[in-house]
Amino acid sequence: MSPQTQRSFGPDFALDVEDPAYVKNPYPTYRWLRENAPAYNWRAHGDAVVFTRHKDVKALLFDRRFSNDYRTWEFARESSWPPEHAEYKELMDNGLFGLSDADHIRVRKLVSVAFTPRAAERMRGEIQQTVDDLIATHASGNRFSLTSITEPLPINVISDMLKIPEDLRGEFREFGLAVIRSSILFSNIEQMFSLIAPMPRWLRMLRGVIEARRANPLENDLLTTLINAQEGGSKLSEVEMISLVQGLIAAGSDTTVHAANWAMYTLLRHPEQLEKLRADPSRIRNTIEECLRYDLFGKTGVPRFAKEELEFAGVKLRKGQMVIPHIPAALHDDEVFPEPERFDIGRDMSQTIAFGGGQHFCLGAAVARLELDLVVGTLVRRFPQMKLVGEPEFEPHPLMRAMKRLEVSVD
């Protein structure tokens, strides 16, 4: 634990997710919160209540008395959006993350068939090819940064699913990163508007791709399926369809990257576990679950808002009050995961909630798991001599503990 973080524990403790010590190793903080303030009042962050115990976090994910719609927050700022971003605001309000119960279920149903484990499995060959190509391009020397392989992977996978033209993928990644990083609830408003400055151009580009696909539908294509659902009338409105595509690009671009980086970092720091995996590659699936438990990349969790005045886990909440299910902290709760700071690829992972739970359970979980199996599994197999070179370099991110470089040597 860094002395910087240790000193701040105690009655004056204030959660600071920007603190570099927290970004590198937040687990002492999580432990302190679970043991001393399991319903922590995060005053600096909209007077939210942060829950860190596994049983509370899980219960919160399943509790229908909370909404994910940020517009129901008691301090929601409806009026401060400039007119040039009105279209983007409308898309945000109609995305999976924001829709209310019945609309959420209707929209999610239309897209979930493309994200089942079986559908993901059909992409195995294509994803493996993408991993192999990225390794061939970026891992030619004796030393390289693993981020050069992990960063392009997820945007390529989601772009393959939506059949986004090759020449637009770089732009689409920028677009996806801006959507995630300009989080309304976690960025300050100036930062947010500066990140989304190019949004009108990105939205024109997205509409252009959709119009071209409408004119030329493709076989086995997620975008064509969504366009057909929209043209079918009541099933999916145009704004919901565009918002869904935008949401998939965003969630597909800036999550699995961090999961892969942290998984490799963890494995390389635990050579005996890495050896176990090498000796029996069929352990990859459980290894990935344990990597996600041991060092989940999210800084906190996706907020919810009390739909009415209510009591949860013994805490009285106001209507519209923000609550945060802190999934990474819950995954280190020793009531559920004994010796949580021991990394063990043979651990029972049946109680994991790394991908959430309940109605907002991660839509992309099966795809993300497969991407991680393939990229981590291939790197481990191809480079038996791989070692960390120094420590990772981090970059600012409102939601995630994001690495910019993760240097390794392979000779």
Ligand code: HEM
């Ligand atoms: C290791 C990588 C990933 C992790 C750990 C992860 C985790 C999560 C979690 C915890 C939630 C629930 C949020 C909540 O409770 O409100 C979520 C939602 C979601 N995820 Fe993921 N995710 C990952 C990758 C992906 C990928 C690759 C995609 C898309 C291809 C994706 C698409 C989504 C979508 C659309 C939702 C919203 C679902 C809804 O509200 O109904 N995720 N994810």
